[in-house]
Amino acid sequence: MRSKLIIVSLAAVLAACQTTQGTHQIYPPAGGPRGEPLPSTPPPAAAPEPVAPPAAPAPKPLPDYPKSAEQISGGAVTALMKQARAALNAGQPDRAAGALERALRIEPRNYFVWSALGQAYLGQKNYLQAESVAQKSNALARGNIYVDIENWKTIAAARQARGDNDGALQASAQVEALQAQLSAAPAPP
Amino acid sequence: MAVNTRSLKIAAVSVLIVVLSIGGVFFAGYLIKLDKEIRDRFAGARWALPAQVYAAPQELYAGLALEPKELVHELQRLGYREDAQLGMTGTYSAGAQRVDLYARGFTFWDGAQPAQKLSVAFSGDTVTAVSDGDSGQEKDIVRLDPMLIGSIYPKQGEDRVLVRLADLPPLLPKGLVAVEDHGFYSHSGVSLKAIFRASVANLRAGHVVQGGSTITQQLVKNFFLNSRQTWNRKINEAFMALLLESHYSKDEILEAYFNEVHLGQDGNRAVHGFGLGAQFYFNKPLAELRPHEIALLVGIVKGPSYYNPRRNPARATERRNLVLGIFRDEKLISDAEYEQYTQMPLGVVGGRGGGVERYPAFVDLVKRQLEDDYKDEDLTNEGLRIFTTLDPRAQEALEARILEQLPLIEKARKIKPGLLEAAGVVTSADRGEVMALVGGRDVRFPGFNRALDSRRSIGSLAKPFVYLTALQRPDRYNLQTVLEDEPIELKLPGAALWAPRNYDRQLHGPQHLYMALAQSYNLPTVRLGLALGADAVLKTMKSAGYDGDAKALPSIFLGAVDASPLQIAQMYGTIASGGFQARPSAIREVQTKEGKPLQRFPLDMKQTFADGPIYLLTWAMQRVMTLGTGRAAYTQLSPDTVVAGKSGTTDDYRDAWFAGFGADRVTVVWVGRDDNQSTGLSGSSGALPIWARVMKDLHVRSIDNIPPGSVEEIAIDPDSGLRADEHCYNAVTVPYLRNSGPQEWAPCAAQSQHDSPMQWLKDIFGH
Numbered sequence: 001m002r003s004k005l006i007i008v009s010l011a012a013v014l015a016a017c018q019t020t021q022g023t024h025q026i027y028p029p030a031g032g033p034r035g036e037p038l039p040s041t042p043p044p045a046a047a048p049e050p051v052a053p054p055a056a057p058a059p060k061p062l063p064d065y066p067k068s069a070e071q072i073s074g075g076a077v078t079a080l081m082k083q084a085r086a087a088l089n090a091g092q093p094d095r096a097a098g099a100l101e102r103a104l105r106i107e108p109r110n111y112f113v114w115s116a117l118g119q120a121y122l123g124q125k126n127y128l129q130a131e132s133v134a135q136k137s138n139a140l141a142r143g144n145i146y147v148d149i150e151n152w153k154t155i156a157a158a159r160q161a162r163g164d165n166d167g168a169l170q171a172s173a174q175v176e177a178l179q180a181q182l183s184a185a186p187a188p189p
Numbered sequence: 190m191a192v193n194t195r196s197l198k199i200a201a202v203s204v205l206i207v208v209l210s211i212g213g214v215f216f217a218g219y220l221i222k223l224d225k226e227i228r229d230r231f232a233g234a235r236w237a238l239p240a241q242v243y244a245a246p247q248e249l250y251a252g253l254a255l256e257p258k259e260l261v262h263e264l265q266r267l268g269y270r271e272d273a274q275l276g277m278t279g280t281y282s283a284g285a286q287r288v289d290l291y292a293r294g295f296t297f298w299d300g301a302q303p304a305q306k307l308s309v310a311f312s313g314d315t316v317t318a319v320s321d322g323d324s325g326q327e328k329d330i331v332r333l334d335p336m337l338i339g340s341i342y343p344k345q346g347e348d349r350v351l352v353r354l355a356d357l358p359p360l361l362p363k364g365l366v367a368v369e370d371h372g373f374y375s376h377s378g379v380s381l382k383a384i385f386r387a388s389v390a391n392l393r394a395g396h397v398v399q400g401g402s403t404i405t406q407q408l409v410k411n412f413f414l415n416s417r418q419t420w421n422r423k424i425n426e427a428f429m430a431l432l433l434e435s436h437y438s439k440d441e442i443l444e445a446y447f448n449e450v451h452l453g454q455d456g457n458r459a460v461h462g463f464g465l466g467a468q469f470y471f472n473k474p475l476a477e478l479r480p481h482e483i484a485l486l487v488g489i490v491k492g493p494s495y496y497n498p499r500r501n502p503a504r505a506t507e508r509r510n511l512v513l514g515i516f517r518d519e520k521l522i523s524d525a526e527y528e529q530y531t532q533m534p535l536g537v538v539g540g541r542g543g544g545v546e547r548y549p550a551f552v553d554l555v556k557r558q559l560e561d562d563y564k565d566e567d568l569t570n571e572g573l574r575i576f577t578t579l580d581p582r583a584q585e586a587l588e589a590r591i592l593e594q595l596p597l598i599e600k601a602r603k604i605k606p607g608l609l610e611a612a613g614v615v616t617s618a619d620r621g622e623v624m625a626l627v628g629g630r631d632v633r634f635p636g637f638n639r640a641l642d643s644r645r646s647i648g649s650l651a652k653p654f655v656y657l658t659a660l661q662r663p664d665r666y667n668l669q670t671v672l673e674d675e676p677i678e679l680k681l682p683g684a685a686l687w688a689p690r691n692y693d694r695q696l697h698g699p700q701h702l703y704m705a706l707a708q709s710y711n712l713p714t715v716r717l718g719l720a721l722g723a724d725a726v727l728k729t730m731k732s733a734g735y736d737g738d739a740k741a742l743p744s745i746f747l748g749a750v751d752a753s754p755l756q757i758a759q760m761y762g763t764i765a766s767g768g769f770q771a772r773p774s775a776i777r778e779v780q781t782k783e784g785k786p787l788q789r790f791p792l793d794m795k796q797t798f799a800d801g802p803i804y805l806l807t808w809a810m811q812r813v814m815t816l817g818t819g820r821a822a823y824t825q826l827s828p829d830t831v832v833a834g835k836s837g838t839t840d841d842y843r844d845a846w847f848a849g850f851g852a853d854r855v856t857v858v859w860v861g862r863d864d865n866q867s868t869g870l871s872g873s874s875g876a877l878p879i880w881a882r883v884m885k886d887l888h889v890r891s892i893d894n895i896p897p898g899s900v901e902e903i904a905i906d907p908d909s910g911l912r913a914d915e916h917c918y919n920a921v922t923v924p925y926l927r928n929s930g931p932q933e934w935a936p937c938a939a940q941s942q943h944d945s946p947m948q949w950l951k952d953i954f955g956h
Binding site for chain 2: 074075076078079080094095097098099101102104105106108109117121124126128129132133135136139140142143
């Protein structure tokens with residue numbers, strides 16, 4: 001025990017003496033003549049600038065996520081999404097869901113379509129699937145905050161409708177957190 | 190005497206009157222009964238209409254990956270024929286970079302799409318534009334009419350597709366009347382002239398050569414009576430014909446005849462009516478039949494078995510030409526047309542049940558899924574229209590590759606030809622729609638459906654679920670965790686000693702977790718499974734969709750679990766879709782026979798795994814394809830196609846499995862013997878050749894490998910398993926669940942000299 005302690009303290013002391021410049025050079029020394037004198041006149045020192053008060057780290061700008069389905073969808077899917085939107089506005093969630101499911105067969109990983117399908121299912125009072133489909137959209141959106149917010153709204157509404165108040169509150173909190181993140185972030189260039 | 194004679198006469202007349210009166214009463218009663226029978230039959234639903242089952246429609250839109258020849262193939266499958274003029278619906282004209290077609294109208298679930306001329310432009314293997322054939326205006330998206338793939342009719346039952354007189358090509362009613370009952374529009378149900386003419390002809394010939402029955406009598410016979418030739422029946426038939434004519438118009442009777450008449454037999458299924466007849470023999474709607482095809486159907490009426498064009502083509506051709514002769518004599522066609530059409534081939538689509546009943550295994554699945562929601566009578570009587578998920582292109586690929594590869598495998602392995610059986614499933618990765626299903630080698634035979642009912646041991650297909658269980662515990666396991674490949678013996682209560690071995694009976698030294706899966710080593714898998722517990726692994730399988738009754742025993746790590754190919758498709762689909770389990774669905778919508786929406790089948794999915802562990806597992810399963818037991822797939826697939834999969838081989842090589850997926854499709858193939866004996870085939874040698882070719886034919890999309898937020902990718906030095914930087918020449922990038930990757934730097938990394946507290950010791954003593 002004692003001998004171990006000694007070794008450890010010795011190692012610690014030796015380690016402290018160690019410099020990052022290294023006693024053991026593994027690379028050949030950098031080129032250039034040694035012992036060259038330093039420049040005689042140092043460059044003029046810059047006037048000391050006033051130090052800015054330490055601020056909270058600036059929020060990183062958000063990646064430039066697509067904001068609308070048109071940005072990532074082909075013409076056929078865009079047309080079907082328009083149909084779906086019109087049907088949903090006309091109080092025909094069945095038709096909307098039909099058009100969106102058709103769109104998904106064409107672009108199965110289009111998270112905007114999945115997101116809209118969640119809303120259509122909500123309209124059909126198919127709450128379990130509304131939540132599942134919104135989660136699926138989140139999984140495919142890979143962090144697209146605009147889509148995430150819509151999906152968490154859908155999830156909150158679906159949970160509320162099912163009587164899961166705690167779950168709905170959690171989802172609403174998620175919406176608020178994402179919205180706060182969105183408003184704090186500088187606009188992407 | 191005179192008195193006696195007179196009273197006798199009176200008595201005789203009285204008796205006669207009484208007898209006649211009684212007879213009259215009975216006769217009147219008899220007529221009333223017949224009359225009621227006729228009215229009841231005609232007034233109510235005249236026919237039990239089997240449900241019609243449709244494949245998914247081909248969508249056409251700019252950007253679709255489809256070659257002109259594939260579109261032409263699709264059109265031919267739908268019974269479209271080439272016609273540069275696009276003279277009627279169901280025709281097309283194909284060029285190198287353009288296909289013009291006259292699409293049929295169809296009432297889809299969400300509304301009717303009218304018949305329309307379309308022009309589809311291509312660039313290479315992609316559709317660049319779909320436009321209106323007349324105005325040239327571009328269209329966003331258009332559907333072709335879906336293929337009728339079967340119907341749900343009662344056992345030993347009649348099948349039919351209802352038609353209205355107005356929908357018939359005009360030649361058909363005229364031609365039928367000319368051939369079967371020339372005086373149809375003038376007689377009142379029975380034609381004495383026809384009976385006399387037939388009797389003379391029959392007397393001359395010495396046997397029955399001609400029938401004197403009118404169309405009305407034939408309808409009555411089909412409708413109400415059996416076909417026994419008795420006087421009793423003949424008399425009934427005549428009276429019923431007269432009564433029928435007194436109640437209903439000629440057109441109503443003719444329409445009923447067109448829907449009732451028997452036109453052929455397909456196993457247990459009786460083909461009734463011209464609507465189904467056109468589909469059954471020519472694979473197209475009745476309205477699109479041409480004169481020689483109409484003539485054949487009219488000719489078949491006389492004896493569907495005797496003139497069966499598939500079995501007796503010469504006899505059927507002779508009969509058809511005779512009918513065409515009558516058409517000409519009646520001036521229904523010209524002499525030139527007669528010459529032309531008698532030279533035409535019969536044009537009957539080939540094979541058993543051609544045109545309909547093509548995919549019995551899939552329709553079997555459809556029936557089972559409908560049984561949850563509908564009564565048998567609804568399905569066999571109500572004429573429901575069932576819209577399914579079947580993708581004819583995927584189905585064709587799966588069937589063709591199974592039928593092509595099995596004989597080659599048998600030949601190469603010196604297996605008795607025909608001994609191997611196979612089953613396969615293709616589903617859509619993100620939602621579990623069943624796109625193709627093969628239940629056995631005889632793909633047209635509605636027999637034992639192995640894709641649904643053959644529950645065989647799944648072998649190494651179980652392994653991904655062992656590894657997934659581990660990857661859900663990032664505190665203990667990651668893809669680089671080292672597993673021992675050392676012998677192991679287990680004594681379980683009440684069972685013999687279990688000493689699993691690797692398939693190659695070798696030991697390979699310590700293995701990284703992903704490599705143990707890629708190479709499908711048994712010993713590291715069993716060791717890992719034991720550390721995790723059989724309960725945990727079984728729970729993972731259930732979360733993926735397994736619903737069997739396997740016990741939580743260590744043998745499940747190596748696949749002592751029975752499952753059907755469809756169930757495997759569901760379990761692997763859960764991995765393919767990023768952790769969302771979806772019930773395999775075969776039905777999208779149901780319509781009433783009038784085309785009104787009745788029911789939609791929405792998605793049925795739920796997230797059962799977090800995306801991170803699924804991403805890691807998928808990464809490992811991609812190594813199965815590039816480094817492990819699935820390597821041979823790349824003899825078929827292009828090297829930049831990213832797919833993930835797993836082979837499965839069971840004890841004594843009884844079952845050969847391969848299951849895997851790309852971004853959009855999950856495919857499962859099983860090959861084995863019905864008697865559950867050894868085939869000598871592994872998953873890689875028996876099932877993979879089929880799997881890889883099907884995936885190629887499907888143009889499977891690559892897995893995109895964009896890690897979810899819960900995963901970070903870290904460059905690793907494979908020797909030490911520690912972090913690498915640009916100084917490590919053989920570094921590999923490995924995904925880890927966030928904050929579970931190695932923190933230390935590998936010896937090769939420049940960073941290690943700063944970070945490793947003992948580096949200076951190594952520096953001193955290592956040199």
